[in-house]
Amino acid sequence: QVQLQESGPGLVKPSETLSLTCTVSGGSISSYYWSWIRQPPGKGLEWIGYLYYSGSTNYNPSLKSRVTISVDTSKNQFSLNLTSVTAADTAVYYCARQAAATLDYWGQGTLVTVSS
């Protein structure tokens, strides 16, 4: 059974960079696409972007100028960097496996609050 676990700081200051890592267990990160999704408190879901294990990426244009998703296949991990954060970036951030354009396995999510 594939499992995903997000890790990273729960509090980030405005204008700084949000950095999260997703560790994949129970399966290889190779041969799949891997996504980040976020959900502001009490609101809906927003797709941030995905990465293929080879390193190719696709980002949401609304965030493209601030987002980088990268992979470390040796550690079975992929990461999210979001620069110049504001309070609007406060959300639960999920990582997920993308298989045939469905998000079939999700991490538990991690709340990131942007505040000074």
Added chain:
Amino acid sequence: DVQMTQSPSSLSASVGDRVTITCRASQSISSYLNWYQQKPGKVPKLLIYTASSLQSGVPSRFSGSGSGTDFTLTISSLQPEDFATYYCQQSYSTPFTFGPGTKVDIK
């Protein structure tokens, strides 16, 4: 971007009721439509993919239909564990987009 809308935004229903949720895309997305269930404080769970395929392990009371721009999720007989928020998501083109959600609560 493909915009997704859902109706209703919320509904109240009783155990045993048949429930139907509608999702509409701003342009044709063929059958590239997925449905997720999210309970409060929990992770979204994939229910239906490519409009009508039931994800493994999901009860058969859930079904999906539609193609093009109009889709439905039906729960044939609502169970206590089905009270949740349901989201549709298009995977036809990036950026993948979600509907705003439909909250199903107890009447």
